[in-house]
Amino acid sequence: MNSLEGLKIGWALTGSHCTLEQYMEQMRKAIQEDGATVMPILSASVDGTDSRFGTAESWKKKMNDMGCAAPITKITTAEPIGPKKLCDVLVVAPCSGNTMAKLANGITDSSVLMAVKAHLRNERPVVLSIATNDALGFNAKNLGLLLNSKNIFMVPFGQDDPDKKPNSLLSDPQKIKDTILFALKGKQIQPLVLQYKS
Secondary structure, eight states, X not given: OOOOTTOEEEEEEOSOGGGHHHHHHHHHIIIXXXXXXXXXXXXXHHHHOOBTTBOHHHHHHHHHHTTOOOOBOSHHHHGGGTTTTOOSEEEEEEEOHHHHHHHHTTOOOSXXXXXXXXXXXXXXXXXXXXXXXXXXXTTHHHHHHHHTSTTEXXXXXXXXXXXXXTTOEEEOGGGHHHHHXXXXXXXXXXXXXXXXXX
16 A cells, blocks of 8 residues: 555644644645545644644634545544544644653543544554654653554654754654555554754
């Protein structure tokens, strides 16, 4: 398999607002170029925060315009992802440090975290595309836990600005598709650690 055609993808977006545009483009490609069906799942931050990178409503309009289903924004509407087996793969992109920390510690207090928990109960793959300024700081232990968790796969990442933000890690959004394809085979795409150009 080298295409996402026919796949049902749950795509969760969390509060790394500065990267949302890049991830929206990968979502668009999955739908319009590869023929996947995408069900968006929004964290409270993406669902309700206006930032200099875009308003909450503008992000939702973009998703609607590209052919997404109506976004899931509540814990109660995310829970059926598990028992109804609504997704073949669940992607969290971007995955903020806050989401990463809660996931690693079993906290389920948002629509995104419930979606991941519900999907994992079916032993189906979860793909994380991390975007956080503290991945090599307080969150390093959580990254370690997730790297060793069954059915969780990482989009390759690297230090995006080691001089100004030495603890920051950012996944390469363009590698989401290939990571999904490997994850569906139960494999972690390699290499995992990238060298960003300075």
